[in-house]
Amino acid sequence: MPHLAIDGLNASYKNLKVLHDICLDVERSEVVSLIGPSGSGKSTLLRTLVGVNKPTSGKVTLAQRTLDYSSASSLKQARDSMAIVFQQYNLFQNMTVIGNVTIAPLKIKKWQRAEVEEHAHSLLQKVGLGHKLKAYPDELSGGQQQRVAIARALALKPQLLLLDEITSALDPELVGEVLDIIRGLARDGMTMLIVSHEMGFVREVSSRVVMMDQGRIVEIGTPQQIFDAPKETRTRDFTARVLSH
Amino acid sequence: MIETILSEIPRFFTWPNLVFLGEAAGRTLMLSVVGCLIGFTLGFVLACIRQTRNPWLAPLRVAAIAYTEIFRRIPFLVILFLVLFAIQVVAPNASLFAIALVSVTIVSTAFLSEIVRAGFDSVPRQQVEAAEVMNFSRWQIIHMIVAPQAWKVILPPGFAFMVMFIKDTALASQVGVVELTFTGKILSNRGFSATLTFGTILLAYFILSYPLTRLGRYLEIRLASPRH
Amino acid sequence: MAYTFQFGQAFIHLPYLLGGALLSLEIAFIAFWGGTVLGLFGAYTLVYGSRLLRSIVQGYVTFFTNTPAVVQIFFLFYALPEAGIMLSSFTAVTLGLVLNSAAYLADIQRAGFLSVRQTELDAAETLGMSRLQMLRYVIVPHIARTIYPPLSSFFIWLVLGSSIGALYGVEELTGRALNIATSNLRTIEIFLVVGGIYIVMTLAASLSLGLVGRHVFRVRGGLLR
Numbered sequence: 206m207p208h209l210a211i212d213g214l215n216a217s218y219k220n221l222k223v224l225h226d227i228c229l230d231v232e233r234s235e236v237v238s239l240i241g242p243s244g245s246g247k248s249t250l251l252r253t254l255v256g257v258n259k260p261t262s263g264k265v266t267l268a269q270r271t272l273d274y275s276s277a278s279s280l281k282q283a284r285d286s287m288a289i290v291f292q293q294y295n296l297f298q299n300m301t302v303i304g305n306v307t308i309a310p311l312k313i314k315k316w317q318r319a320e321v322e323e324h325a326h327s328l329l330q331k332v333g334l335g336h337k338l339k340a341y342p343d344e345l346s347g348g349q350q351q352r353v354a355i356a357r358a359l360a361l362k363p364q365l366l367l368l369d370e371i372t373s374a375l376d377p378e379l380v381g382e383v384l385d386i387i388r389g390l391a392r393d394g395m396t397m398l399i400v401s402h403e404m405g406f407v408r409e410v411s412s413r414v415v416m417m418d419q420g421r422i423v424e425i426g427t428p429q430q431i432f433d434a435p436k437e438t439r440t441r442d443f444t445a446r447v448l449s450h
Numbered sequence: 451m452i453e454t455i456l457s458e459i460p461r462f463f464t465w466p467n468l469v470f471l472g473e474a475a476g477r478t479l480m481l482s483v484v485g486c487l488i489g490f491t492l493g494f495v496l497a498c499i500r501q502t503r504n505p506w507l508a509p510l511r512v513a514a515i516a517y518t519e520i521f522r523r524i525p526f527l528v529i530l531f532l533v534l535f536a537i538q539v540v541a542p543n544a545s546l547f548a549i550a551l552v553s554v555t556i557v558s559t560a561f562l563s564e565i566v567r568a569g570f571d572s573v574p575r576q577q578v579e580a581a582e583v584m585n586f587s588r589w590q591i592i593h594m595i596v597a598p599q600a601w602k603v604i605l606p607p608g609f610a611f612m613v614m615f616i617k618d619t620a621l622a623s624q625v626g627v628v629e630l631t632f633t634g635k636i637l638s639n640r641g642f643s644a645t646l647t648f649g650t651i652l653l654a655y656f657i658l659s660y661p662l663t664r665l666g667r668y669l670e671i672r673l674a675s676p677r678h
Numbered sequence: 679m680a681y682t683f684q685f686g687q688a689f690i691h692l693p694y695l696l697g698g699a700l701l702s703l704e705i706a707f708i709a710f711w712g713g714t715v716l717g718l719f720g721a722y723t724l725v726y727g728s729r730l731l732r733s734i735v736q737g738y739v740t741f742f743t744n745t746p747a748v749v750q751i752f753f754l755f756y757a758l759p760e761a762g763i764m765l766s767s768f769t770a771v772t773l774g775l776v777l778n779s780a781a782y783l784a785d786i787q788r789a790g791f792l793s794v795r796q797t798e799l800d801a802a803e804t805l806g807m808s809r810l811q812m813l814r815y816v817i818v819p820h821i822a823r824t825i826y827p828p829l830s831s832f833f834i835w836l837v838l839g840s841s842i843g844a845l846y847g848v849e850e851l852t853g854r855a856l857n858i859a860t861s862n863l864r865t866i867e868i869f870l871v872v873g874g875i876y877i878v879m880t881l882a883a884s885l886s887l888g889l890v891g892r893h894v895f896r897v898r899g900g901l902l903r
């Protein structure tokens with residue numbers, strides 16, 4: 206049984222249909238990467254999975270439970286075991302770094318304060334922000350905010366982690382650090398769905414790669430299949446274009 | 451004409467008259483401040499209702515929107531008369547001040563709820579989405595994330611509205627509340643020159659309103675600077 | 679507590695009330711255009727005038743925006759006769775509203791002037807436009823876009839504000855409602871109907887002003903504000 210099963214998912218913004226019949230399974234401890242040109246619907250897919258956008262039709266099953274996006278309790282239960290890092294970080298501007306990371310575990314999950322804080326400290330240490338605990342988001346660079354957002358997601362101890370272009374705002378010298386964190390998570394068996402343009406990283410860390418274009422899945426395969434022997438011309442064009450710079 | 455006014459001044463600015471004016475000014479200020487504070491509380495509730503997403507609460511949301519649209523489109527004077535006549539049916543013994551206060555509250559609730567909503571809307575949607583995904587309840591989102599950021603946007607126009615309403619409460623004189631304007635009418639009826647009495651009343655309003663207007667500007671500038 | 683509504687009594691008077699509504703709009707119109715013209719001079723002075731003129735106009739604006747229109751009109755109505763100037767109640771009310779609006783509208787239009795200075799400079803640099811072309815294609819549209827929304831809301835505010843005419847016996851909408859109310863026991867119904875007329879009137883005004891703004895002045899944003 207896959208941990209996450211997406212079957213015939215459709216989504217739209219107002220009249221614009223953005224996702225067409227997306228079908229994708231993610232096994233437990235698998236790392237699946239979404240690649241594709243800008244505007245192909247990668248962010249929308251992640252946002253729809255967590256219910257920020259409502260799907261117009263389709264079936265999503267998470268840990269053997271079929272999700273009902275119109276039911277508050279079903280959504281709540283699903284969200285309890287997932288975490289997402291948004292493309293624009295979306296940190297709470299009125300809270301410090303440590304506040305951002307601890308608020309949900311403390312107030313929503315109602316976990317023990319001592320444990321939560323210890324975990325938060327170690328996570329922030331790991332993303333290289335152990336010295337910025339009391340800083341506010343607007344005092345941090347984009348890359349630092351991105352890393353806080355990662356720590357905030359991990360503090361929830363999710364079963365499924367969705368990451369949306371988490372390295373696109375990073376300074377080149379930080380990309381490596383953040384990717385190291387993700388590598389570590391992959392090694393530890395975290396199930397992840399990742400949107401990324403770092404093809405080298407995608408190739409290395411992914412068990413499977415999904416090529417998207419214009420709201421559809423064009424091709425799914427192992428990194429070797431997608432990068433070395435793509436079946437579709439669109440995949441070949443895209444990877445060639447991205448790998449060339 | 452100038453001579454008659456000048457000759458009246460010693461008789462006009464007597465201690466009892468000044469006390470009378472002072473009390474009236476107090477009542478004018480009270481009407482606006484108390485009415486707007488209650489209005490702010492109720493307006494805040496309306497704005498919160500408008501933030502809900504639950505389909506079952508849709509009628510409540512529609513009612514909240516209808517309230518703000520309707521009561522920003524009826525003159526304060528008409529509200530005042532409506533409350534005056536309606537209250538005779540519900541609570542015939544209500545004081546005139548209470549009638550005026552209810553009227554101020556009805557109108558200020560509508561305007562202030564709109565100001566609160568604009569403040570809520572000023573907080574980037576993405577933060578709300580992030581909180582939703584972490585299973586924050588609607589109320590937790592408002593009081594932990596939206597309100598702490600929105601108050602800086604809400605306070606300056608909210609305060610300005612209250613100061614502006616000080617002037618509108620002059621209409622409460624019409625139902626017989628002895629606030630500043632009514633005091634002017636009384637003094638004028640006692641035979642004092644209308645120039646002197648209404649000139650003084652205008653000045654009294656100015657003295658109430660101007661410093662508060664300045665304070666409002668100052669608040670606006672202070673809060674505009676990005677600090678925590 | 680047992681109150682039975684009888685709207686029939688109020689609806690009989692609908693034509694009379696609608697006549698009053700027309701007068702309300704008329705007062706709002708006069709106050710708006712009178713105030714706009716006076717306010718334009720005021721705004722021009724505030725931006726380009728000499729120091730003395732500037733402080734006089736600023737004093738005027740500060741005084742009128744910090745005192746109630748009702749009392750200003752009381753002053754015109756009761757104090758001016760002491761100086762030998764008698765005004766009819768209609769004149770006193772419209773004049774008072776014009777003088778009051780002039781202050782607010784000077785402020786609004788001043789913001790328009792100030793907003794142009796920057797764009798004016800920017801535009802002058804980039805394109806080789808003649809002054810007239812610049813005025814026609816850059817400055818006027820820019821001012822219009824900046825001040826149109828606050829002007830529209832101010833007009834709506836005036837439609838509601840014209841109701842103070844009732845205090846002086848002007849037979850605009852609220853005044854007529856009072857007239858009926860004194861001879862009729864169905865006061866609540868009458869004022870509810872009057873409130874409804876104000877809502878319809880301002881909604882129609884907001885909507886048409888919003889449409890004009892969107893299509894003529896390219897104002898962005900929602901139609902109702």
Ligand SMILES: Nc1ncnc2c1ncn2[C@@H]1O[C@H](COP(=O)(O)OP(=O)(O)O)[C@@H](O)[C@H]1O
Nearest residue numbers: 218221223241242243244245246247248249250
């Ligand atoms: N909030 C929105 N409203 C309307 N259209 C949107 C919105 N967000 C994204 N879109 C559109 O949806 C499509 C997919 O966008 P997105 O999922 O962000 O693509 P990607 O993440 O692959 O770059 C694009 O055509 C984009 O213009």
Ligand SMILES: [Mg+2]
Nearest residue numbers: 247248249292
């Ligand atoms: Mg994206």
